[in-house]
Amino acid sequence: MSQGKIVKVSGPLVVAEGMQDADMFDVVRVGEQHLIGEIIEMRDGMASIQVYEETAGLKPGSEVYSTGAPLSVELGPGLIETMYDGIQRPLEGMVKMSGPNISRGITIPALDREKKWEFVPTAKVGDKVVAGDIIGTVQETSVVQQKIMVPHRIQGTIKSIQGGSYTVEETVCVIVDDNGTEHPLTLMQKWPVRVGRPYKEKLVPDTPLITGQRVIDTMFPIAKGGVAAVPGPFGSGKTVVQHQLAKWADADIVVYIGCGERGNEMTDVLMEFPELVDPKTGESLMKRTVLIANTSDMPVAAREASIYTGITIAEYFRDMGYSVALMADSTSRWAEALREMSGRLEEMPGEEGYPAYLGSRLAQFYERAGKVISLGSEGREGALSAIGAVSPPGGDTSEPVSQATLRIVKVFWCLDSSLAYKRHFPAINWLNSYSLYSARLDKWFAEHVNSEFPTLRADALRLLQEEAELNEIVQLVGVDGLSTTDRLKLEACKMIREDYLHQNAFHEIDTYASMNKQYRMLKLILSYYKEGLAALEKGAEFGPLAALPVREEIGRFKYVEEANVDTEYARVLNELQTSAQELISKEVDAE
Template structure:
């Protein structure tokens, strides 16, 4: 049932309307003669306060406001992959065709193309009993993704009719269910309120790493499929580049990238690069597994607030099919700023730094929708949603509310450092302030994938970097000359770890992505070098002599060795290292070369 009222007050993106008795909270409404999209956020009697997702310039008191009777919902079905949307799921390609380079106010476009046909293959027969989440049939959405047409979570019953194999649009009825004394039709499209998490059977423990190809992340601060991570950093530290690298290379089945309030040129880079890039897992175009949601800084602020909910709802939909989904939100700070602006216009009591008092709960609710889940249905499917949110603290101040409230709920912190960025050390993830609570969970995966000493090597190299930090404080006070040779070796080894492992070029054709197998072999060479060095120093060799070995340069260049050649190169470098240290310590009986397996 629709209800029509009229505008009585306009304050930026917030509009008040009267004569809306019977309307419900979070109902979508059409505002003014231009039919702008809005959402009811406050109800007092017959007066509704509406958050409008488009510019309200020119709207005047007395213009009509009409309810739709539905909350803000995502349209879900075949055709999502490869599409770019705005914050309220309007396809930008269609908006471009209808209105040009700038979005015309009041333009409406469905999230899924109505004219596109999909080849449907049924998976059930008449008489079968189905519940929410069961698969009715499948269509081939891309060359590598089967789109499972599922029973909506709120329905169950017996199959009365099922469409035969053939080509259908998302509006066509593909199944009819009978149950609870009524008959329900099911189409290939369905709707789900974006602010409401899709239901699951239960939450499962996550243990498989989300491999990104970025060494500092996969080896030192790993993330699991179904985990949560925060990527805070000041302007210029490389947040967006890291997010782009993750979107390009993580071993998830589906990527949902939300450009929330970021600069338009950054989203333009994504639109230019992604179609030309090849998914390293499938060999197909990266856009075949990607949904882009672009709500840039020059778009209406209210739609920015909705964009992350649209993205997470699409991610949950593919999770329910049994896929592993990774969602990148860049950045949650701009989302929080949108909440702050809307909250101010609603005249709500401000919290710290003007953010609304519910900032912490909104952030927690968002990240809580991540996880590895046993999804609805009788098939026993599992799926996951991994959420990676970048944070843009003003001036790089990690004590500000958005960063602090985010760190309370995420389990991985990749803290970007402006000083590292100024030194051209990228990714500029600070290894002293970052952390991961998933390191123990992924150890079993590394062991099963021929990396039995992964945790041992990782702990040892992290210890070297920590020791370097402490020694550098002493060096700044009294100089390096007073340090014993063992401590000087720590400095040599730490520089080797930084230069030969942590630094990674996003623009080098080989180094941009480092497979897990190569990461482990590189870690093995670093550990081998350090243990050789320790024995050499104990035998009386100087740390400077260890640092001057030619094999050290070979180790520093190993990131640029092509992946397919690296196993052979690893054996060559290891043999050269053994011989170099044997020659360095020739005649010193205290030193013995023990080849490592």
Template sequence: MSHGVVVKVSGPLVVATGLPEAKMFDVVKVGKQGLIGEVIEVHGEKLSIQVYEETSGLGPGDPVISTGVPLSVELGPGMLEGIFDGIQRPLDVIESKAGSFITRGIDVPALNRDKKWAFKPTAQKGDRLTGGDIIGTVQETVIVEHRIMIPPGISGTLVDIREGEFTVTEPVAKLKTDKGDIIDITMMQKWPVRKIRPYREKLPPEEPMATGQRVIDTFFPVTKGGTACIPGPFGSGKTVVQHQLAKWADAEIVVYIGCGERGNEMTDVLLEFPELKDPKTGEPLMKRTVLIANTSNMPVAAREASIYTGITIAEYFRDMGYSVALMADSTSRWAEALREMSGRLEEMPGEEGYPAYLSRRLAEFYERAGKVICLGSQERQGALTAVGAVSPPGGDLSEPVTQATLRVVKVFWALDAQLAYARHFPAINWLTSYSLYSDTVEDFMNKNISPEWRDLRTEAMKLLQEEASLQEIVRLVGIDALSVKDRLVLEAAKSIREDFLHQNAFHEVDTYTSLNKQYRMLKLILLFYHESQRAIDQDAVFSEIEKLPVREKIARAKFIDEKEMDKFDEIEKELKDQIAELLSEGGRVNA
């Protein structure tokens, strides 16, 4: 370790000298309390250090010690169910040691050094192994099997492996490298957060990540290994949508990063997730979740680290062969941290004061998502899906963070304040949102759900777009100016909006809808539209069609339990019978 001194302090930015061996992104300890910081700029003998803790009380002459290693996370059993801050310090351990407030300079390991884990070997003595190969497993929670892997960049022959209970720092195996060195393999790896974890090959993301949210799965899907963003003004439901995705998305591991969001929102997550039941296993959702809690009242600089900490942990679980969903809430707060540090470094500002490299940093973050063939000789695939919330001031989607994000991500869920105020959840605007995965997902749906999927989705979107045009006419001259067929379009689009797109997150059935049920619901609404069209072609009275008793059942189809799907057949039959009865009873206009 080399020693230096503080020259200048400016908020979270500290300038130091006397550390000739320190490199970019090395971790340093600043002051007598040993505040954690990271080198972010090197100018000759002077280093600019981003400090992740409150710097009040620091002054020129205070000591600075370089650790010589980059900011890294500890990866191993004990992360699941954990609640960490932006630099992976366990908040529950800090609370037990220092009380409710984080003490400056407190140094606690990310993973428990005393807890023993039951290790079961899957590799055998004499096996030829390479980086990424699984040598054994630990049942970390009742839901998740933690797969212990050879760290990347290491290969050799296994000369010893033991079964039993070990801490994360005790050797469970010994590997003889090609050079003849003997390396101890523990259950814990360390990995620099700014370095992408390697994989064998990146695959095109083709399989949808089912979320149970109808507006997402049917109209604007995201794939396993895809990227999505949720921009929207304050109060439009960004956090609520991310909570729903974390609860219901078809992912085996969830990493939730509260990056600069308000403390009460993060408190909701901390209180709700342990109470929520995993729909697949019935166990608490926290059993497969890692939380990074870096709220708005924590040091600004730590927001930047929290994003990298979270995605590195997510990559690690992806390398085991799991499907991982990462929620970042919100990347705007992360960008504000970049802006503050850039300003203190006196860099040339870009648009609205953000650093000129904002787009590149966002691209580097989102490109770490993807579906991959994992590293190692054992064939397995993993996926990392990244979903970032963006908080544009006043809902202005033309601001730099939103625009830089849209250039990178493939799915855009535009939250609409008017829909939110109208209590329409999720408040995703179906006219401005888009998904570049739609064609890929439609092929998957046509093969696995129904050959009609693409046609139903296309027709439903067309009806919603036609409704938007017709609403302009209605506002100008009134609904009486519309033809009967146009009024039917409005009625069908209203049914799609209110009976299909609107979803109650607090209703035990409506909060989640399987892909098959989504198909049946949309098919039922469009069947009503087609049957009504046929009746109008035979001169049926439109007001009689509006009053059909089956309309109530169509509206309440969202509350049909997944185990009672045959009820859709009954409603479809009832609809056809009532239309036939209407025509036979003479509910028609004169030709």
């Protein structure tokens, strides 16, 4: 254990001398209160330490102890439903120890050491196992079964294994390796947060993460194992979008990281998530959720750690073969923490004061997402999808954090304040957003939804693009100066925008739309446009065509219950075709 003395205190940065034996990223204890810190720079025995707690009261000469181990998280039963701070200390446990105002220097285990879990072995004595193999299960909550895996770099033959009730520290299995060394395994394992958990193979993401949000699933889909960014200014609905994704996304586990967000916003999350009902199971959403809360008034250095803590927990569940959705809200606050620590280290600043390594640090975080084949002889397939919110000052996405993020992620959901002011939610701008997974996912949509679904999406996006061009002409000459086909195009785009892309997160039925319903809705709107074009070619007038009563039926289709979608679709489509034919017949009769 290395021991040194403080020579400088600069906010969350502490410099200590006499630390020659310590290593980079070692966890240290600072001062009389044993504050938790991490070494982030070494120079000739001088260690620069970022302290994860308030440093008021520290002075030169105070002692610093290195623990000799990097910042690690505890992985095992008890993670689900728990709310942690940025360095994986359970908030409820800290409140019990120190009251509502959390005191400094608290050391509390991440996993409850007294609670017993029912361990059910799936392996038996004599079995040969390698790292990643599952030796048993623990039913952690009513909806999540935790799989107990052989830790990394351990393999051999099972000498003993027994089911029963155990704490996370009690030995449940003993493995003997080829050298005859015994390795006792518990329900818990530790992993350093800055090191990605290993896997056997990384796969190409080719399955969509269905979210039930039409603008996302249809227009800008994300793949399971993909990465997405949600940049947007204050009030544009980033948090509601992430809540909707957490609630409805086709994921087994949700890890939500509140990184440097406002305290009242984080309080809303902590209060709402336990009350949200999981539509898949009917249980509380918390039964498959891990929350990490690190508000803006908490020490800056802990923000930097919270992102890594969250993604390491997510990787652990990915290795079990689960599909995990990670929400990080927001990476801008994390980047601000990087900037502050970089400034205190007196490093050469990059653009807007951010460190030169901002882009590489963001890449290290996002690249830990992916669809993989886990370690172990079974070859389980798991996916970790990362969705990061970005809060650019004033909504300006040309700032460094947004630009560095866009170079890494493949999905960009651009939240637009002008849409939010018009009460159009989700306020995702369909002209500025994109998804680079669309082409790869077309095959899945064609096989599992409908063969013409990719074509419908392309047609809808093309119409919206043409509408933007037509609107410039309308501002010059007025809508009456357009041809009837262009006016029909504007009407069809209005239906796409107001009936399809607009979705009410708080409506019982409209909050979620299955892929079948999304396909039927889009098909009806584009059928109206197609039938309208045919009617105009045969001499029908634009006025009666725009005023067809069936348009309201199409607009109300979003409120049709899932069980009635197919029958209602057939009825409305028939009514549409009949109405268009009647218009043509009237025109023929008039002639």
